[in-house]
Amino acid sequence: DGGITQSPKYLFRKEGQNVTLSCEQNLNHDAMYWYRQDPGQGLRLIYYSQIVNDFQKGDIAEGYSVSREKKESFPLTVTSAQKNPTAFYLCASSSTGGNTISTDTQYFGPGTRLTVL
Amino acid sequence: AQSVAQPEDQVKVAEGNPLTVKCTYSVSGNPYLFWYVQYPNRGLQFLLKYITGDNLVKGSYGFEAEFNKSQTSFHLKKPSALVSDSALYFCAVRVNTGRRALTFGSGTRLQVQP
Numbered sequence: 375d376g377g378i379t380q381s382p383k384y385l386f387r388k389e390g391q392n393v394t395l396s397c398e399q400n401l402n403h404d405a406m407y408w409y410r411q412d413p414g415q416g417l418r419l420i421y422y423s424q425i426v427n428d429f430q431k432g433d434i435a436e437g438y439s440v441s442r443e444k445k446e447s448f449p450l451t452v453t454s455a456q457k458n459p460t461a462f463y464l465c466a467s468s469s470t471g472g473n474t475i476s477t478d479t480q481y482f483g484p485g486t487r488l489t490v491l
Numbered sequence: 492a493q494s495v496a497q498p499e500d501q502v503k504v505a506e507g508n509p510l511t512v513k514c515t516y517s518v519s520g521n522p523y524l525f526w527y528v529q530y531p532n533r534g535l536q537f538l539l540k541y542i543t544g545d546n547l548v549k550g551s552y553g554f555e556a557e558f559n560k561s562q563t564s565f566h567l568k569k570p571s572a573l574v575s576d577s578a579l580y581f582c583a584v585r586v587n588t589g590r591r592a593l594t595f596g597s598g599t600r601l602q603v604q605p
Contacts, residue, residue: 378534407592414500416581416597417535424591432592464534470591478523478591482534 377401378483380465385488387452387459395450395486397465404470406448407480410434411462420463423448424470452488460490493518495584497596504572505604512567512599514582524565525583525593526556535581541565552576572603 377400387393399406405424409417419432423442437456442448448467452459466480494517504510516522523542527535539550546558556567565582579600583593 380534405591409595414597417595419592419594422590422592430590462532466535468591478585478593479525479537479540480535480593481537482527484534485532487532 378465378467378481380463380483380486382486383484385486387488387490389490390454392451392453393488395452395463395465395488397448397450397483398446399448399467399481399483400446401467401469401481402445403467403481404445405468405478406442407466407468408432408438408440408448408450409464409466411464411485417464420450458490459488462487493522493584493586493594495582495594495596497580497582497599499599500597501600501602503602503604506574507571510569510572510576510601510603512580512582512601514565514567514596516563516565516582516584518584518586520586523585524556524558526550526554526565526567527581527583529579529581529598538567538580572601574603574605577601577603 379398381396407422408420418434420438421440423429439451463486465483468480496515525540526538529535539548541548541558549555554569579598581598582596585593
């Protein structure tokens with residue numbers, strides 16, 4: 375899992391609550407990503423950020439929000455507008471410079487499992 | 492738009508036999524192709540990547556993958572499977588311009604039987 379940490383490992387949310395998932399990296403990577411994993415559906419991109427103070431919607435951004443105030447941190451908030459948030463959430467980061475084996479290779483954190491009660 | 496297909500939900504092989512996990516892709520432009528492995532309740536681990544050059548890419552843990560441009564495929568292979576290779580494998584793609592995020596396949600569960 376490299377130099378990427380996610381917390382908490384397990385998270386329980388009540389109906390109508392917003393919750394925030396933490397993602398921190400010490401790899402000095404410019405780009406960070408959030409994915410959602412559901413059984414049998416692979417990974418789907420929620421949001422990504424290629425540089426501090428900038429982020430873009432992915433394929434399933436509705437009901438989620440992010441911020442990128444520091445290079446090391448990319449927290450994800452799951453809002454009450456997300457109707458089916460129970461899933462495994464994965465954060466990743468990558469370098470963006472050059473054209474080497476490391477460029478754009480995403481390194482993943484251990485994940486957060488979110489369950490709606 | 493870019494997409495990845497992993498046509499097999501599950502692959503079963505006997506320990507010691509060669510294994511292949513299939514992946515085909517669709518992109519407009521030159522692809523970067525990746526294989527990742529995921530063990531239960533863990534994040535994804537990088538196995539290997541194709542950028543350009545040799546069509547046979549060697550990666551971690553004895554895995555390799557063959558890039559075939561005419562068939563738009565990037566199959567993962569290993570000459571001799573181990574029980575510890577049992578896991579979920581994902582193929583991913585991005586083009587070398589524009590959005591840097593990867594598009595993942597739906598995953599293939601590999602089961603290596605003793």
